[in-house]
Amino acid sequence: MGEKVLMKGNEAIAEAAIRAGCRHYFGYPITPQTEVAAYMSKRMPKIGGTFLQAESEIAAINMVIGVSSTGKRVMTSSSSPGISLKQEGISYLAGCDLPALVVNVERGGPGLGGIQPSQSDYWQATKAGGHGDYHNLVLAPASVQEMAALTIKGFELADKYGMVAMILADGTMGQMMEPVEIDDIEIKTVDKPWALTGTGMKREHNIVNSLYLKPDLLEIKNFERYEKYAAIERDEVMYEEYLMDDAEYCIVAFGISARVAKNAINAARAEGIKVGMLRPITLWPFPKDALLARADQCKAFISVEMSMGQMIEDVELAIKCKKPVYLCNRVGGMIPSPEEVLAKIKEVGGAN
Amino acid sequence: MDVVFKKPHALTDAPLHYCPGCTHGIIHRLVAEVIDELGIEGETIGVASVGCSVMAYDYFNVDFVQAAHGRAPAVATGVKRSDPSKVVFTYQGDGDLAAIGTAETVHSAARRENITVIFVNNAIYGMTGGQMAPTTLPNMVTQTSPYGRNVEAVGYPIKVCELLSEVDGAAYLERVAVNNVANIRKAKAAIKKAFQNQLDGKGFSLVEVVSTCPTNWGLTPAKALEFVETDMLPYYPLGVYKDIYAEGGEK
Incomplete structure (x- = not known):
């Protein structure tokens, strides 16, 4: 093309x-x-x-x-x-x-x-x-x-x-x-x-297989x-950071949630709230080290997800629960709006 | 000294794990003899299934992939579509092919997938210790039909060749047995035809081999062979169920 x-x-x-x-x-x-x-x-x-x-x-x-x-x-x-x-x-x-x-x-x-x-x-x-x-x-x-x-x-x-x-x-x-x-x-x-x-009668036969009846061999595999x-x-960890240099609050979001969160971050910045985002591009491997590196700098984390809170557990583990992690979510096919994410940023800012 | 009888080259030296009197050994040998005679060992890829024959990959001297329970025809479809110049066969038991893998069986036949299916029907789940199979005969006692298969409660056995004969895509379907020398010779001819069909691009060919399970039938090997004659074959009649290339028109 x-x-x-x-x-x-x-x-x-x-x-x-x-x-x-x-x-x-x-x-x-x-x-x-x-x-x-x-x-x-x-x-x-x-x-x-x-x-x-x-x-x-x-x-x-x-x-x-x-x-x-x-x-x-x-x-x-x-x-x-x-x-x-x-x-x-x-x-x-x-x-x-x-x-x-x-x-x-x-x-x-x-x-x-x-x-x-x-x-x-x-x-x-x-x-x-x-x-x-x-x-x-x-x-x-x-x-x-x-x-x-x-x-x-x-x-x-x-x-x-x-x-x-x-x-x-x-x-x-x-x-x-x-x-x-x-x-x-x-x-x-x-x-x-x-x-x-x-x-081709030129090599031993190749076998593609997942069966190992001997437990010691299966353990080794x-x-x-x-x-x-x-x-x-x-x-192989991949992620993108957005406005994280001076951030006091860190949004963690991927996919469409990260697109929505970016709008909310820009709106919050316009009001003087120092918020940034870490967007995992690889969900496994999860950017654990990158998140931990922001744990001392940030007062709180917000996981924006279109689930009942699944990735939030990985965020908590990554930062070793050093700071509170809040959930901002919609589910069932609903997409969070930038206004909802902004409201959550303000709520978290008020509490931390 | 002249060698008058030897192991087919397409079989490895690995000792078979099958029970005494089990006919898997005979069927393995027939498949290997056919591979030798057609000169296709170097181009053949086998697909092993789940059941007593799961370790077929250790016994045949050809490349092999082990498939999940019932999925061998789908895996074989992938292998064949990847390289149609290869000879691809599955080796499946009755639980694998006629229960959990019914959809894969019917649809690979419907697509006239150019593969060879060796279907071993011994009317029982052997590997897991003798449970009722989709092909268990009416009133037959198994671990999960301890009072005999009650067709009123659990339904009727599935006759695979008869079922597939109504599938337009199926090219060749034959039921054979390995309970005596005459039948073994016919079984080999059918297996050879099923492989030759693939080489000729004729499409989905399945050979159903009526087999034994002395261990889980609770019979001696000799009595098990008798049971094939007296009980299995009346329910599962031998013969060609479909051959769209038969001389004198489709059968």
Whole structure:
């Protein structure tokens, strides 16, 4: 492309995935991520790729496992209830150390919930939504441009570490249109000697597997995986700070909540309140050190979330409960307004 | 000295973990012989399922991926779509294929996915200790049907070949058994055809192998083979249920 075009967030993800070399997409219809599948169904046949509408989200994630086990880039996308169905497969991807990109364009829950935007799958995404000890890399875009950039980044990280990278977006990010620029990128390939390509009668057979009946071996696999996770927590944390140099209050927010909070911060600054924001871009690894570094400087933290307060626990842990952390939230598909966030800033300012 | 009988190259040297009298060993050997005879070992990728045959990945000398319970046809779909030049097969039991994986089975058939499915039907969940399966016969005693399968309460067995024969996408469906030498020879011919179909691009081919579980049936190996003849085959008749490329028209 190389030029700015107007795109929906969901379309930006799809186009960026193609630019990243992904030629296999498996999905199942669900609002509000449908445009990803629609875009792929148009593009993939024209570039020699595979678009397949599976019989269920469960089948789709297992098709992803099949392609990933052969060493190729592959993705699926869904929305909250569908992502719940994919958790079995995501656990298997973790247990097999297979890379894949999974996109969750969140909607309100629990159950069938609603179809309006939400951030209430934070726990599911960051704390291992399926069974067993594991993590996903979780990336939280806050613009259509980031939907594209983090999709490419997600494929690279997934390949680098042999694990699932999840784009945790929401219905707003998926549906809104913004100018976006997606350059042709140089695809960073990773050597995958474990991939199932047929032995060609030239090597021992490769096995992609998560079963270890001997508990001592399974323990070693888990320990090894957590060494990888420790390296990721050290090397791959991404966040953005906004007006934090002199901030007395720190808002923590991601995705659309961070966009809203920015407006509230500007309004508060106009009234002389020194407030800033730390926006996690990676939700796992969480920017723990960056938050802790602001704990002495700030009087209080405010977690702005579209959930009943999920990320707030990670904020409290990150700052080791040195300062109070307040919740500013709307749920069920409602989005907090800048006025509501401003009111919360003033309330917290008055109390601290 | 002339070698008159040897292990197929497509089988590894790993000792099989199956119970005495279990027919998985025979079926593994038939699949491996077919892989040898077709000369496809280097291009074949297997998909193991959940159940007694979960460790098939250790026994076959080909690349393998282990799938979650029931999901082998979906995983195989991904593998095949990734590289259609590879020969992709699943090896699944009755609980895996006909209960938890029913949707994956039916829809991979409906898509005429160009894969080979080896379906081992012994009418019981063997790995977990002998529970009622979707293919457990009426009145058959299992751990979870201790008074015999009461069809009034728990429903009827699923006849997979008959069910799939109504799916337009399915290309080749045959039910075979391995309870005697004659049947074993027919089983091998069916398995070979199911792999040859894939090489010829003919699409979804499934061979249902009526098998035994002496341990959980509570029978000696010899009695288990008799049970196949007297009880299993009357309910699960052998034969070709569908062959869209059959000489003289579709069967």
